Amino acid sequence: MSTAPLSAAPAALRQLIDELAQLPGLGRRSATRIALSLVQDNQQALQRLIDRLAEAQKIAPCPLCGNPTAVLDSLCGLCSSSRRDRTALCVVEEVSDLWTIERSGAWHGLYFILGGRYSPLEGTGLAELPLDRLANRIEQHEVGEVLLALSPTVEGEATAGVLLDRLKGMNIRITRPARGLPSGRSMEAIDGKTMELALGARQRVG
Ligand SMILES: [Zn+2]
The missing domain is CATH 3.40.1360.10 (Dna Topoisomerase Vi A Subunit; Chain: A, domain 2)
Known part of the structure; x- marks a missing residue:
């Protein structure tokens, strides 16, 4: 899969790929694959991910041990x-x-x-x-x-x-x-x- 012709993608998708590619363990190629999967044919998974990310914002390190x-x-x-x-x-x-x-x-x-x-x-x-x-x-x-x-x-x-x-x-x-x-x-x-x-x-x- 080529990741070159990104100018053909809308800015929102390019920014999503940029964001995913920053995550540890994900290269640009994987980020592109995930982003396309989420927006093309997996709207339910996208909504679940949005919900989980909102929940994850409340997670903080334990003040005693850091867990x-x-x-x-x-x-x-x-x-x-x-x-x-x-x-x-x-x-x-x-x-x-x-x-x-x-x-x-x-x-x-x-x-x-x-x-x-x-x-x-x-x-x-x-x-x-x-x-x-x-x-x-x-x-x-x-x-x-x-x-x-x-x-x-x-x-x-x-x-x-x-x-x-x-x-x-x-x-x-x-x-x-x-x-x-x-x-x-x-x-x-x-x-x-x-x-x-x-x-x-x-x-x-x-
Ligand atoms: Zn603890």
Whole structure:
């Protein structure tokens, strides 16, 4: 499919394609295909998408952990649950990592989402990581265990090193998943059983 003759398309369609092409994982070709599908023969899907996008505007990060919540300024379902162990905190890089761990059912504590990983070459240095906010959370909520569930990559290892350094001296148990997470893979690519085993046999590192 050629994406060249866009001057033949109305401005509204061109702008829709431009907007879709900005989304992560979508190139111009996919954006064009989706836009044409929506406007040409899928009016019902278009209306559903409009409705979902309007609903999505109400989604905001949980003020405590950063997991998306549908109610502005209120805690997410995990942070407000009375069944979670509030003294255990799992540090992850991204929201999708939290979801991967939740799917495994192997963690019953709460979470802290870093929103990135230590990678100075990509512009995420110490100043860009919420290290003070993490330390405050640990102190204020009397956390006893911090599980560093970072991606099994070079950057994940570097991030673990930064966190170990920052949390050194705090009166907490720092743990990491047992060896066995497939190296170099993103957390999302790790299946539930592997995650469950790795978290069940987590090891103290600090
Ligand atoms: Zn939360």
